[in-house]
Amino acid sequence: MGSKKSLRTRVVATAESTLAKNHYVTPIDVLLGLRWLHSTNVDRWRQGRGFSLENVIEVDRTKVAEAMDIFLNWARHEGLEPSETEYLARSRGHIVLKFTDDDDATMELLYRIHWVSPSLPESERKEAEVAAKKPADLLVISPLKEFTCEQCGGTGAFLIMEGPGPLCMDCADMSHLVFLPAGNAALTRRSKKLSHLWAVVVRYSRSRKRYERQGLLVEEAALEEAEAQCLADDEVRARRRERDAARREIEDDQLRDAIANEILLLFPGCPKDRAEAIARHTATRGSGRVGRTADARALEARPIELAVGASVRHRDTDYDTLVMSGMDRHEARAQVGSDVTHILEEWRQGPVS
Numbered sequence: 570m571g572s573k574k575s576l577r578t579r580v581v582a583t584a585e586s587t588l589a590k591n592h593y594v595t596p597i598d599v600l601l602g603l604r605w606l607h608s609t610n611v612d613r614w615r616q617g618r619g620f621s622l623e624n625v626i627e628v629d630r631t632k633v634a635e636a637m638d639i640f641l642n643w644a645r646h647e648g649l650e651p652s653e654t655e656y657l658a659r660s661r662g663h664i665v666l667k668f669t670d671d672d673d674a675t676m677e678l679l680y681r682i683h684w685v686s687p688s689l690p691e692s693e694r695k696e697a698e699v700a701a702k703k704p705a706d707l708l709v710i711s712p713l714k715e716f717t718c719e720q721c722g723g724t725g726a727f728l729i730m731e732g733p734g735p736l737c738m739d740c741a742d743m744s745h746l747v748f749l750p751a752g753n754a755a756l757t758r759r760s761k762k763l764s765h766l767w768a769v770v771v772r773y774s775r776s777r778k779r780y781e782r783q784g785l786l787v788e789e790a791a792l793e794e795a796e797a798q799c800l801a802d803d804e805v806r807a808r809r810r811e812r813d814a815a816r817r818e819i820e821d822d823q824l825r826d827a828i829a830n831e832i833l834l835l836f837p838g839c840p841k842d843r844a845e846a847i848a849r850h851t852a853t854r855g856s857g858r859v860g861r862t863a864d865a866r867a868l869e870a871r872p873i874e875l876a877v878g879a880s881v882r883h884r885d886t887d888y889d890t891l892v893m894s895g896m897d898r899h900e901a902r903a904q905v906g907s908d909v910t911h912i913l914e915e916w917r918q919g920p921v922s
């Protein structure tokens with residue numbers, strides 16, 4: 570009885586505070602509030618990684634059913650209105666996410682229902698629905714051990730789980746992003762806002778047995794702009810100096826110039842500063858296949874064309890915005906394909922005179 574009463578108190582407290590903040594409450598909010606579910610695991614589930622939510626709930630189903638019962642009684646007593654909401658996966662073509670292993674129809678329905686405050690005006694209710702359907706954050710893992718990329722056999726500092734195995738940042742079309750460690754709230758908020766595409770970096774903690782947030786991957790230009798906005802901050806200035814020093818250390822000027830020249834030979838219409846930026850990125854990036862492996866005097870055309878194509882896709886098309894809105898990467902790539910081809914063709918033909 571005692572423990573039941575305390576569970577009731579905890580369920581109601583978490584439901585009330587969520588309702589006060591969002592004007593609606595979901596079973597997932599309650600499980601998070603009870604600490605039976607960890608937010609990084611909810612993020613992983615929302616990626617569409619193939620497991621049901623039950624797999625990452627840290628108590629058994631009887632306990633969940635008990636809490637759900639208390640929650641439903643409370644919601645009805647408060648006069649909240651049920652609103653059935655579809656949960657769609659972040660990746661892999663928007664598949665509908667599963668809550669239970671055995672497709673228990675009643676439980677699936679109970680989990681999907683959002684309980685909405687009747688005092689919420691219609692317009693705000695619409696907003697809340699849109700927010701609820703917003704895709705989960707893109708999640709990148711900083712692995713504890715070296716991994717092998719499913720697609721290219723390479724490796725790197727970060728991986729993304731997609732399909733059968735891990736993908737490196739090159740194969741996931743994310744190698745243009747840079748790591749921003751957590752810790753500076755203002756810098757993080759600004760970088761996120763300025764970056765068309767960003768991802769949350771998590772790492773598994775063996776002692777806590779869960780994934781923990783490490784920081785973000787953001788566009789380098791967004792990070793630089795955010796740093797400029799935060800430059801009054803000593804910590805940001807120090808971090809920027811460190812980053813510049815690290816970059817100088819791995820930068821190979823000769824190789825960079827050779828790549829820039831090659832880009833301009835293949836694509837005479839490519840703006841010079843753009844060719845230089847692509848060359849710098851290609852020559853310095855950690856796992857870089859073009860720069861690091863190729864001899865500067867015998868650069869192959871194909872990897873350079875790929876690097877230029879990737880740059881056009883990220884900077885001159887809606888690709889990043891589409892991926893950020895939850896579209897499958899392959900679908901987004903197909904959608905912007907003709908725009909990329911068109912720009913590359915123009916650059917091949919030379920500068921407009």
Ligand SMILES: [Zn+2]
Nearest residue numbers: 718721737740
């Ligand atoms: Zn790869």
